[in-house]
Amino acid sequence: MDGTILVADDDRTIRTVLTQALTRAGCKVHATSSLTTLMRWVGEGKGDVVISDVVMPDGNGLEMLPKIAEDRPGLPVIVISAQNTIMTAIQAAEAEAYDYLPKPFDLPDLMKRTARALEVRAHTPKTVDSDDRPDELPLVGRTPVMQALYRVVARVMNTDLPVLIWGESGTGKSLIAKAIHDFSDRRTLPFVTITAADLQDLEGPARVLARVKGGTILIDEIGDIPEELQARIVRMMDTPGDYVPRFLASSQSDLSVAMEEGRVRKDLYYRLSGATLAVPALRQRVDDIPLLADHFLARAEKTGQPPRTLSADAAEVFRTYSWPGNVRQLENAVRRLGLTSRAPEIAASEVQQVLGNQPTLEPISGAVDTEKLGESVGRHLKRYFDLHGNMLPPPGLYGRILREIEAPLIEIALDATGGNQAKCADLLGINRNTLRKKITDLDIQVTRRRKLM
Numbered sequence: 001m002d003g004t005i006l007v008a009d010d011d012r013t014i015r016t017v018l019t020q021a022l023t024r025a026g027c028k029v030h031a032t033s034s035l036t037t038l039m040r041w042v043g044e045g046k047g048d049v050v051i052s053d054v055v056m057p058d059g060n061g062l063e064m065l066p067k068i069a070e071d072r073p074g075l076p077v078i079v080i081s082a083q084n085t086i087m088t089a090i091q092a093a094e095a096e097a098y099d100y101l102p103k104p105f106d107l108p109d110l111m112k113r114t115a116r117a118l119e120v121r122a123h124t125p126k127t128v129d130s131d132d133r134p135d136e137l138p139l140v141g142r143t144p145v146m147q148a149l150y151r152v153v154a155r156v157m158n159t160d161l162p163v164l165i166w167g168e169s170g171t172g173k174s175l176i177a178k179a180i181h182d183f184s185d186r187r188t189l190p191f192v193t194i195t196a197a198d199l200q201d202l203e204g205p206a207r208v209l210a211r212v213k214g215g216t217i218l219i220d221e222i223g224d225i226p227e228e229l230q231a232r233i234v235r236m237m238d239t240p241g242d243y244v245p246r247f248l249a250s251s252q253s254d255l256s257v258a259m260e261e262g263r264v265r266k267d268l269y270y271r272l273s274g275a276t277l278a279v280p281a282l283r284q285r286v287d288d289i290p291l292l293a294d295h296f297l298a299r300a301e302k303t304g305q306p307p308r309t310l311s312a313d314a315a316e317v318f319r320t321y322s323w324p325g326n327v328r329q330l331e332n333a334v335r336r337l338g339l340t341s342r343a344p345e346i347a348a349s350e351v352q353q354v355l356g357n358q359p360t361l362e363p364i365s366g367a368v369d370t371e372k373l374g375e376s377v378g379r380h381l382k383r384y385f386d387l388h389g390n391m392l393p394p395p396g397l398y399g400r401i402l403r404e405i406e407a408p409l410i411e412i413a414l415d416a417t418g419g420n421q422a423k424c425a426d427l428l429g430i431n432r433n434t435l436r437k438k439i440t441d442l443d444i445q446v447t448r449r450r451k452l453m
């Protein structure tokens with residue numbers, strides 16, 4: 001590599017590692033812990049590529065991107081951030097960052113991206129069209145379950161792993177898949193959604209591969225595809241031709257259960273489950289409902305509708321509804337209320353009229369309400385071992401399982417106590433310092449708010 005790299009990060013270790021690696025690769029490096037210094041260097045014309053953290057002691061790196069673009073058009077900026085949320089990726093793309101990587105990042109991967117940025121200095125990445133933004137439906141929310149989803153999406157989007165996305169109808173599975181594509185290295189290539197109809201004849205898989213051209217394939221509702229066509233998908237994944245696409249799949253139910261019941265081929269399940277994203281139902285994230293409603297009302301206002309807000313009573317009606325249609329049903333209800341409400345503030349009676357009689361809620365597929373926690377954990381562990389056949393799982397199982405249980409327990413306890421760590425530690429029965437260490441080690445986001453209990 002040949003060029004000058006400007007590095008801005010308040011973590012001394014990261015500055016040192018990047019400086020050493022880039023210098024060994026042949027670059028000149030200027031490193032700082034200050035955005036003010038970075039902007040001075042940019043203004044002076046220094047640097048061929050910028051690598052910048054988001055949260056800095058003297059400002060936000062994302063907020064500096066428009067100024068950098070104004071002062072130095074075409075200067076590539078690679079954003080790195082410990083805020084592992086898909087929203088950070090969306091903000092980086094909207095601000096026309098050259099690239100985005102969540103921390104902890106893979107150093108060889110960052111070096112490759114820096115080399116590409118040096119080669120195409122004037123390149124501006126494709127941003128997401130306003131009519132197809134991946135945060136329109138599911139990616140709005142601050143609850144722990146959504147934050148956990150954001151972190152997983154951020155970690156898988158720039159890998160080639162197949163991803164299985166499952167959740168109820170209306171939760172936004174296809175839009176999450178589109179977000180993974182839009183912020184990956186394949187974002188300039190086609191994103192193709194296929195169903196059973198695309199695979200009906202023998203030439204179907206070949207036509208699909210010709211359309212996708214090495215981009216991303218989303219297999220919609222994989223659990224509903226007949227076994228004969230599932231075999232064609234397996235062959236397509238095994239022999240994709242010259243341009244290997246990335247495979248994503250969506251399902252309304254846990255595909256591992258469908259595999260156990262014989263509705264999904266085992267070989268297909270193993271190929272698709274490189275990473276699994278479980279999208280929560282709206283009733284599992286009721287604290288996001290007011291935020292989502294405000295989001296949809298604000299979007300309606302941009303299209304010319306009168307400004308509307310929810311009254312406190314109306315918001316409570318929303319919170320206590322079962323939402324069998326999930327976020328899509330919420331969006332439609334809010335759009336209708338925005339059109340029909342007689343006053344700027346939407347009343348509870350208007351919400352009740354739109355929602356009508358609350359439908360009976362069907363149980364989630366595979367859930368056993370009377371099952372004890374130990375029995376549920378045992379059932380999932382048994383399935384985990386069974387999936388490895390005659391082989392043992394990778395070493396370190398004890399720590400991995402404890403982490404899987406510990407992280408959601410702490411996140412939910414923090415949410416229940418409004419982010420008050422002293423109350424959370426008391427609730428859990430652990431020392432406050434122990435809680436703080438676990439929050440850091442498990443990369444848990446803590447949001448302080450008032451909690452009415």
